[in-house]
Amino acid sequence: MTSGVVVDVRAGRVREIASGLGGLRGALIPILHAVQEEFGYVDQPDVAVIADVLNLSVAEVHGVVTFYKDFRRTAAGRTTVAICQAEACRAVGAVALGEHAKRTTGCEFGETSYDGRITLDEVFCFGNCALGPTVQVGGRLHGRVTPGRLDALLGEAR
Amino acid sequence: MRVFVPRDSAARSVRADEVAERIAACAQESGGGQAVEIVRTGSRGMLWLEPLVEVETAAGRIGYGPINPEDVDGLIAAGMLDGRGKSLGLVEELPWMKRQERLTFARVGVIDPLSAEDYEAHDGMSGLRTALTMTPAEVVEAVVDSGLRGRGGAGFPTGIKWRTVLGAEADLKFVCCNADEGDSGTFADRMLIEGDPFTLIEGMTIAAYAVGAAEGYVYLRSEYPDAVATLKDAIELARTNRWLGPDVLGSGFGFDLHVRVGAGAYICGEETSMLESLEGKRGMVRAKPPIPALQGLFGRPTIVNNVLSLATVPTILASGAKAYADYGTGRSRGTSVFQLGGNVARGGIVETAFGITLGELVNDLGGGTASGRPTKAVQVGGPLGAYLPVEQFGLPMDYEAFAEAGAMVGHGGIVVFDDTVDMASMARFAFEFCAAESCGKCTPCRVGAVRGVETIDRILTATAGTDRDKHLVVLEDLCELMTDGSLCAMGGLTPMPVRSAVRHFGEDFNA
Numbered sequence A: 001m002t003s004g005v006v007v008d009v010r011a012g013r014v015r016e017i018a019s020g021l022g023g024l025r026g027a028l029i030p031i032l033h034a035v036q037e038e039f040g041y042v043d044q045p046d047v048a049v050i051a052d053v054l055n056l057s058v059a060e061v062h063g064v065v066t067f068y069k070d071f072r073r074t075a076a077g078r079t080t081v082a083i084c085q086a087e088a089c090r091a092v093g094a095v096a097l098g099e100h101a102k103r104t105t106g107c108e109f110g111e112t113s114y115d116g117r118i119t120l121d122e123v124f125c126f127g128n129c130a131l132g133p134t135v136q137v138g139g140r141l142h143g144r145v146t147p148g149r150l151d152a153l154l155g156e157a158r
Numbered sequence B: 001m002r003v004f005v006p007r008d009s010a011a012r013s014v015r016a017d018e019v020a021e022r023i024a025a026c027a028q029e030s031g032g033g034q035a036v037e038i039v040r041t042g043s044r045g046m047l048w049l050e051p052l053v054e055v056e057t058a059a060g061r062i063g064y065g066p067i068n069p070e071d072v073d074g075l076i077a078a079g080m081l082d083g084r085g086k087s088l089g090l091v092e093e094l095p096w097m098k099r100q101e102r103l104t105f106a107r108v109g110v111i112d113p114l115s116a117e118d119y120e121a122h123d124g125m126s127g128l129r130t131a132l133t134m135t136p137a138e139v140v141e142a143v144v145d146s147g148l149r150g151r152g153g154a155g156f157p158t159g160i161k162w163r164t165v166l167g168a169e170a171d172l173k174f175v176c177c178n179a180d181e182g183d184s185g186t187f188a189d190r191m192l193i194e195g196d197p198f199t200l201i202e203g204m205t206i207a208a209y210a211v212g213a214a215e216g217y218v219y220l221r222s223e224y225p226d227a228v229a230t231l232k233d234a235i236e237l238a239r240t241n242r243w244l245g246p247d248v249l250g251s252g253f254g255f256d257l258h259v260r261v262g263a264g265a266y267i268c269g270e271e272t273s274m275l276e277s278l279e280g281k282r283g284m285v286r287a288k289p290p291i292p293a294l295q296g297l298f299g300r301p302t303i304v305n306n307v308l309s310l311a312t313v314p315t316i317l318a319s320g321a322k323a324y325a326d327y328g329t330g331r332s333r334g335t336s337v338f339q340l341g342g343n344v345a346r347g348g349i350v351e352t353a354f355g356i357t358l359g360e361l362v363n364d365l366g367g368g369t370a371s372g373r374p375t376k377a378v379q380v381g382g383p384l385g386a387y388l389p390v391e392q393f394g395l396p397m398d399y400e401a402f403a404e405a406g407a408m409v410g411h412g413g414i415v416v417f418d419d420t421v422d423m424a425s426m427a428r429f430a431f432e433f434c435a436a437e438s439c440g441k442c443t444p445c446r447v448g449a450v451r452g453v454e455t456i457d458r459i460l461t462a463t464a465g466t467d468r469d470k471h472l473v474v475l476e477d478l479c480e481l482m483t484d485g486s487l488c489a490m491g492g493l494t495p496m497p498v499r500s501a502v503r504h505f506g507e508d509f510n511a
Helices: A004-021 A028-039 A044-054 A058-067 A094-105 A147-157 B009-013 B016-030 B069-077 B116-121 B126-132 B136-146 B158-167 B188-195 B197-211 B225-240 B271-278 B307-319 B321-325 B358-365 B399-404 B423-437 B443-461 B466-485 B489-493 B495-504
Strands: A079-084 A118-123 A135-137 A140-142 B002-006 B037-041 B053-057 B060-064 B174-179 B215-220 B256-261 B302-306 B335-342 B348-353 B375-380 B387-389 B413-418
Touching: A004 A028, A004 A044, A028 A044, A028 A058, A028 B256, A044 A058, A079 A094, A079 A147, A094 A118, A094 A147, A135 A147, A140 B009, B002 B009, B002 B016, B009 B016, B009 B188, B009 B225, B016 B037, B016 B069, B126 B197, B126 B307, B136 B158, B136 B197, B136 B307, B136 B321, B158 B197, B158 B302, B174 B197, B174 B271, B174 B307, B188 B197, B188 B225, B188 B307, B188 B335, B197 B215, B197 B225, B197 B256, B197 B302, B197 B307, B215 B225, B215 B271, B225 B256, B271 B302, B302 B307, B307 B321, B335 B358, B358 B375, B358 B413, B375 B423, B375 B495, B387 B495, B423 B443, B423 B489, B423 B495, B443 B466, B443 B489, B466 B489, B466 B495, B489 B495
Parallel strands: A079 A118, B002 B037, B174 B215, B174 B302, B215 B256, B335 B413
Antiparallel strands: A079 A135, A135 A140, B002 B053, B053 B060, B335 B348, B375 B387, B375 B413
């Protein structure tokens, strides 16, 4: 259970972020990125605060948050592991690598492991198409990833 | 003495950072007297050689690669820092480099991407300086005369687009760079931004001057964090150097540039959807007309061009429209930056005049598949491009020749598949991808993609004969409807990979 004080602190900070960036043209997406950067996800109460600052309806902000895959509605695990599933990586075994990752972590794409350590995700193209299969672990890109190498990377992330 | 190690994210994905660190540590340990300066560059685009380390010698830059961090000590002991030991020889003389005509990518892999001095020493800013001596209309006509066509995929003549924006009356105009390079198999935009960001800034500034725009935006995808960081740093440096700001190069012309980061929506690579996203909205496609050139960002006249189109403008202005138009074939003028990816032995960037054949790219430069198995198919032009069999390797890379063959050059990405690929599953994936990424505004795309997945599943589970044939008729009908009825290229082109897979690899659709 989150205390009212914590909620107020977060709302205050979200308001600060939104007001700080509110002068940009098309400010909503930069604001959502900044909120997610700080808190790890965009919570439902944040949406109302941002809408208020930008003089938009809550529905408009909600619509944007849910349109874009990047914006999370809940916290991710400690490390996010994203596996490219697009054509160029598929040509060198990305589908099998994805299946291997699902078995190893016990997660489907988009899910977080039971211990909260790893969030598994699929991404369509990191622009590393000549050195696939490509995996991003905690923001770092890895090329030519074999199942064995993925196990090692997952091990380091645990 | 200078040693060059790429900072390109592809090179970093195969441990270029550790290689650079190890070289620095070794040079310090050995303390051999001479100071080693490590310069982090973009990548030359020979990605199978990454990490590719280059050492400056009196004869030129000698290459070593691919290097593992563990190899560094041995290579240095063998004299790498003096250009000795087992090397690839002079990098500029490698067959892969010799075969290319690098105009847009001339500096990528050569210079420190964030050194303004390096940039100017390698002819940077000469295009903008030339443009500022001309009238805006003359700049536009130079781009028209060069024959440059949009490198993002649609191939619309860049200069004609600019002419429309120049002619539009408005209190404010914009230049937007579409850097939402979401197509699998394409990475040239990323490599240019990471390896030579000032070229893009210069090109956008020329565009702004040509049409009278005061503000520019680069819409860059969030999947490219290194490119975002590099471009933001480069813009800061450009402002410091007065390459951007209220008084560009002391000319009195004012232009400023901003980066906007996407949020994981493939559809935002479609120009009107990108504009909606830049305005802070859902990336829903707009109906055209009105065209963005007249009513674009916030309803103002707007240039929307791809990274490579804009980054090619400086060389056109610096060397002249004719010099650029002298490259190429038919109505495909100049050079294009082709990208080899997927299951290919030598993947990377090839910038060369239009007209080179698909087979030359895949076999001669790419060396066939990485697995060593026979090539079965190549997909050209991204996820919405056609799958082509080896029988079509004689096709020249040329917008019209590809269109005639029911395919498209697109952004120049070529993804190679060996004979283990199942083309029915690739066709199914094309629909799945469209269903996941459709903005949902028009029915043919939103519903058609879902029905497409179902239809292919029925084909694959049908008993041979009439049932299967019936479903294939439905599939073709669906493809025709999506092609003709979709609002944008997402729904309109998803049938291209599907139809080409059925046409060229029909046997894979037998259950």
